[in-house]
Amino acid sequence: MAERPPLTYETFAALALLYGLDVEDEEHLRALFPEVQAMHDRIAALDAVDAGAVPPGSGLPPWDDSEPV
Amino acid sequence: MASVELTRLPLSALAALIERREVSPVEAAEAYIRRIDAAEPRLNAFITRTSDHALRSARQAEAEILRGGYRGALHGVPVGLKDLFNTQGVRTTSGSAIDSDYVPDEDSAVAERLSSAGACLVGKLHMTEMAFDGTSLNRHYGPARNPWDTERMAGGSSSGAGVAVASGMAALTVGTDTGGSVRVPAGLCGVTGLKPTFGLISRYGATPLSWSMDHVGPLARSVLDAALALNALAGHDPRDPGSLRAPPRDYAAGLEESGAEGAAGVRIGVVDSFGWDLTEPDVKSAFEAAMAQLETLGADARSAATPDLALVNAAGSVVQTAEAAALHRERVLGRGREMDQAIRRRIESGLFISAEAYLHAQRVRAMLRRELLSTLEQVDLLASPTTAIAAPRLEQQHVTIQGRQVHIREGLLRITRVFSAVGLPAISIPCGFTEDALPVGLQLVGRPLSEPLLLRVAHAYQTSTEWHTQHPDV
Numbered sequence: 021m022a023e024r025p026p027l028t029y030e031t032f033a034a035l036a037l038l039y040g041l042d043v044e045d046e047e048h049l050r051a052l053f054p055e056v057q058a059m060h061d062r063i064a065a066l067d068a069v070d071a072g073a074v075p076p077g078s079g080l081p082p083w084d085d086s087e088p089v
Numbered sequence: 090m091a092s093v094e095l096t097r098l099p100l101s102a103l104a105a106l107i108e109r110r111e112v113s114p115v116e117a118a119e120a121y122i123r124r125i126d127a128a129e130p131r132l133n134a135f136i137t138r139t140s141d142h143a144l145r146s147a148r149q150a151e152a153e154i155l156r157g158g159y160r161g162a163l164h165g166v167p168v169g170l171k172d173l174f175n176t177q178g179v180r181t182t183s184g185s186a187i188d189s190d191y192v193p194d195e196d197s198a199v200a201e202r203l204s205s206a207g208a209c210l211v212g213k214l215h216m217t218e219m220a221f222d223g224t225s226l227n228r229h230y231g232p233a234r235n236p237w238d239t240e241r242m243a244g245g246s247s248s249g250a251g252v253a254v255a256s257g258m259a260a261l262t263v264g265t266d267t268g269g270s271v272r273v274p275a276g277l278c279g280v281t282g283l284k285p286t287f288g289l290i291s292r293y294g295a296t297p298l299s300w301s302m303d304h305v306g307p308l309a310r311s312v313l314d315a316a317l318a319l320n321a322l323a324g325h326d327p328r329d330p331g332s333l334r335a336p337p338r339d340y341a342a343g344l345e346e347s348g349a350e351g352a353a354g355v356r357i358g359v360v361d362s363f364g365w366d367l368t369e370p371d372v373k374s375a376f377e378a379a380m381a382q383l384e385t386l387g388a389d390a391r392s393a394a395t396p397d398l399a400l401v402n403a404a405g406s407v408v409q410t411a412e413a414a415a416l417h418r419e420r421v422l423g424r425g426r427e428m429d430q431a432i433r434r435r436i437e438s439g440l441f442i443s444a445e446a447y448l449h450a451q452r453v454r455a456m457l458r459r460e461l462l463s464t465l466e467q468v469d470l471l472a473s474p475t476t477a478i479a480a481p482r483l484e485q486q487h488v489t490i491q492g493r494q495v496h497i498r499e500g501l502l503r504i505t506r507v508f509s510a511v512g513l514p515a516i517s518i519p520c521g522f523t524e525d526a527l528p529v530g531l532q533l534v535g536r537p538l539s540e541p542l543l544l545r546v547a548h549a550y551q552t553s554t555e556w557h558t559q560h561p562d563v
Contacts, residue, residue: 032441039440040422051430055438059410062403063446069400071452079455080448081408082301083512085286085537086334 024067027060029053095120096257097560100314103260104162110154114165117260118147118209121167125211125258128563132234134243134252135212136172136182143167146209153207162317162341164207169259171247172213173220173296174199183296184216184246186229187420187427197294198326199263199305206321211259214249218432220265220298221413222246223273223501224481228429232483235277236561237527241480244274244501250308251278256563261318262308267298267409269476269505271306272517276475276530277501279519281547281557282308283315286537287512288333290319291326299412300331301451302405302509311557312518312548316341319540335538344548351549352386355542357533358393358468363504367495368477369488375521375529376474379550383472386549393468396460398507400453405510407442407450414439458511465513465536470546473504475517475530508534518547519556528556 032053037043041052074080095103095117106112122140129135150165170176173183175193177200182188196204203210215233217224225233225248233248235241236256243252247264251274254262264271266284275282283306290305297303307318319340326332344351359380365373380390413436414421421440425433465471478488478500487494508515513534520531531550535543551557 035441040418041437041440042422042425048425048430048434052434052437055434056441059407059438059441062406063442063450065403066400066407066446066450066453069453069456071449071456073459074452074455076452080451081454081458081512082287082331083455083458083537084333085288085512 024064027057032056096124099310100166100260107165108159114147114150118143118167121211128256128258131239132236132252132256133231134215134233134249134258136215136230137180137213139179139210139212143209143211150207160207163321166208166260167211168203168208169212169214169253169262171216171250171264175294176200184218184227187424198291202322216248217246218429220246220270221432221435223498235480236563241482244277246270247274251275251280254280254308264308266304266306266509267302268509269502272475272505273501275308275517277480279528280308281312281315282517284515285540286514288331290322291329291332293326293328297416299409302409312544312551313344316344316544340540340544347545349386349549349552351545352383352388355546356389356468357470357472358391360393360395360471360473362395362398367490369490371523372474372529379520379531386553393464393471395464396457401457401507401510404450404454405506410439411442411447454510461511471534473532475532476501477503479523479527514540514543516543516547521556
């Protein structure tokens with residue numbers, strides 16, 4: 021799988037503008053950045069997992085366990 | 090019966106007294122209201138008290154019972170609801186200042202069911218803002234305090250639900266659990282907390298955090314009490330798209346008869362992959378003693394091979410945060426400054442999750458669930474501590490375990506979040522105390538819709554131990 025590049029502050033700030041955050045609030049953006057980086061790291065860790073055993077569009081949560089498994 | 094004794098009774102015992110007309114619902118409601126008057130200033134378990142409402146319901150229950158119209162175990166019993174369940178005419182804040190004046194015009198499904206069962210609502214319970222935190226801190230309403238040590242956290246997000254049951258301010262409470270929010274406060278406050286199979290209890294009218302991970306569950310003083318609550322709360326509801334069409338069951342049936350025998354022959358797999366090295370030694374000792382006790386009762390305890398639980402946690406975190414951002418985008422972008430800033434940032438981080446990353450996390454989650462279900466073909470239940478740490482101090486950010494610094498959110502949620510992510514039923518029951526006299530929880534997990542087995546084994550444990558009968562001196 022293609023490696024996900026590290027998230028730079030510049031990329032983060034550009035995305036923040038795109039997603040409607042108040043980019044004038046620099047203090048808030050600075051505090052938010054580590055949180056978004058941590059999420060980015062989690063996503064990157066999941067990239068390494070081959071989920072091919074779950075066919076696209078099937079078996080996704082929420083599951084219906086109405087019948088006991 | 091003395092007022093304080095009434096508020097310490099398990100729901101099942103109080104219900105028996107009410108059914109036999111030895112205690113009236115009004116007497117019970119008044120005892121609980123007095124108890125709340127005395128303890129609430131030290132604990133802060135409630136956001137809104139509803140004493141008048143409780144007394145009205147109690148008078149109605151009393152009249153019905155005197156006419157021979159006893160409805161069942163919850164009739165005339167004082168209960169509390171996490172403050173994200175809509176209650177008609179009673180404000181519902183979701184722990185947020187933004188919703189401090191929100192008064193719903195209809196009941197949530199849980200409020201409806203409790204009302205139909207004849208329960209008496211004593212108040213809306215403390216929670217962390219938008220249910221997105223495992224502590225019991227709330228910038229707007231102050232911290233909920235642990236009744237075993239009021240300088241410590243009660244766990245969250247259903248903080249008040251744990252505090253109220255532990256301290257005798259409600260005989261039963263109902264919370265929600267997206268990453269551990271029923272089990273964590275149950276564990277830290279020393280009560281029983283049940284997160285049923287995903288969809289078993291309707292979420293209609295409850296403020297959502299993550300539609301594919303939100304569960305509803307009761308907190309109570311015993312497994313039997315939790316089973317009685319589940320009888321009243323479970324059932325299909327077409328208004329909740331995740332609601333199961335599972336057939337009705339009597340979850341309390343046979344529990345008392347099976348007693349300590351209920352664990353005999355049950356294969357229990359010990360979950361090892363959550364990180365014993367990042368678990369407090371006192372928690373580990375209490376857990377090991379609990380497993381030894383279950384073996385004494387005839388359970389077959391063994392090690393269980395589970396998938397990489399860190400991956401399940403990562404997938405769950407991505408999904409939960411993306412769904413929270415989708416649900417609450419307008420709130421964080423429009424009124425974010427009025428929120429707890431840590432929770433605002435947590436939700437906003439979900440805006441940066443792409444559709445591709447969300448869907449991949451869902452597929453990983455589904456795959457790991459298959460692996461866990463495969464493990465649950467080799468054993469009947471899984472077991473772990475509920476949390477890796479006991480209740481932290483209110484101001485605490487990190488805890489040091491065996492020389493390593495662990496953030497308290499990780500210590501509180503690392504083990505429970507896994508089983509929310511895969512939708513399996515899980516229960517936390519008290520299994521001991523640390524050297525600092527703080528409760529420790531034992532978590533048991535089963536296959537989908539295996540609540541009868543889960544409850545039977547947990548009840549067997551409680552039949553042979555007294556941890557769940559201890560009361561904090563507050």
